[in-house]
Amino acid sequence: LANTFQGDGYPLIASLALSGLAFSATFSMIRWLGPTFMKAGLKGVDMSKHHKKELPECMGGIAAMCYLLAVIIFIPFPFYKDIVAATSGGGNRDVVMHVEHVQEGRFLHRFPHGKLASYLSAVMALQSISLLGISDDLFDIRWRHKFFIPAFASIPLLVVYFVDFGVTSVVIPLPLQPYLGELFNLGALYYVYMASVAIFSPNSINILAGINGIEVTQSIVIALLLAFNDCLYLLTPYPHPATDSHLFSLYFLLPFLGVSFALLWHNWYPARVFVGDTYCYFAGMVFVVVSILGHFSKTLILLLIPQIFNFVYSVPQLFGLVPCPRHRLPRFNARTGLLEPSVTVWTPERQPKPVIAWGLKMLDKLRLLRVTLDEEGKFVETSNFTILNLWLVWRGPLREDRLAMEITGMQVVVGLFGLFVRHRLALIIFRE
């Protein structure tokens, strides 16, 4: 393995070891600190159980803190060789680190400040998003206020991207090249695009939520697929030009997997803790960090297809065309112990506008919604617009863990298909 990584697999081994430590630290701290969090008021009711017990909330905060410690402790490892090379050979250290010059007939090493800047900007973005998540769990910030905050967290990343790479053009698919040319420069729009990915990814994970374990399993699947994608680049017979970005990505994904598995242990059905918005935002931002700094944000988008679907499907409720209750998670039927689609209730006085009513009936015909009408054709209830409820409309009532497994399985299948598209079909439409 070490040979594969250009004779330098040691940082990767250090990263694996730190990820193991991060797993154990998260695992035990969640057990120890649960009661402390409850005492501080960080708790929530598990709505899909017979006994509506209160559980500690915001446990993703612990995962995020252990993760941040791990990636900060890791900083010297990937730069170890550069630090040694840049500081050895005597002479004035400052001169040695900043100016490449010849001494006794050999070149002194130039320290890769750019790489360090990327790394630090990633840490900074993740710290900001954790702060946002924790404040949201503490104060329940309103949806429309917190929506754009991830964009601020992504500023350090965008600045480093601007200084280090500044690539803002996209490759045009072969059939369109006669009209648009080989490359199309998006200019400033490219930064708008990256900021949008930064806003979308954390929020989309937060709204595919509400049953035990689902926030964590979807994030683990995305992280595993991104790591698998990285390995495809690292295990080529000869070094790929993108080796560094994919190593960088692994350094951030491995500890993430460590803390996430520890969290899943406690959050899987029947949950003993909730992950809170902190974890959802933080997980989404980890993906943004690795994919922007590793130049594979389009691959990330392919892995977020279920989340994109869930978001697009949610639009009628998110934008108020259909009333959106505070919680849209599936409804627990205490008699059967199974989950059923939760609904928005319509009264004879409050009926959808004619266009909306037509749309809702169309969706019902397409089996994309469950609509209940009374004898006069008035709306009684419509299922809520989330992929979890839609799945229950298709599959009938399911137990909570079963629903979580099926949605996770779907995420795996769609994600693998996304990677297949990325690596096979892309060769056909984009000549590489």
Ligand code: UD1
């Ligand atoms: C988002 C969703 C909301 C969904 C909620 C569930 C949108 C716009 N918002 O809101 O519809 O109901 O997530 O997380 O789609 N809970 C459980 N079981 C679980 C997980 C959560 O009962 O497995 C409940 C607990 O009471 C917990 C609460 O959900 O305290 C957490 O909700 P929160 O994360 O604050 O909701 P939002 O992210 O605002």
Ligand code: MG
């Ligand atoms: Mg949430």
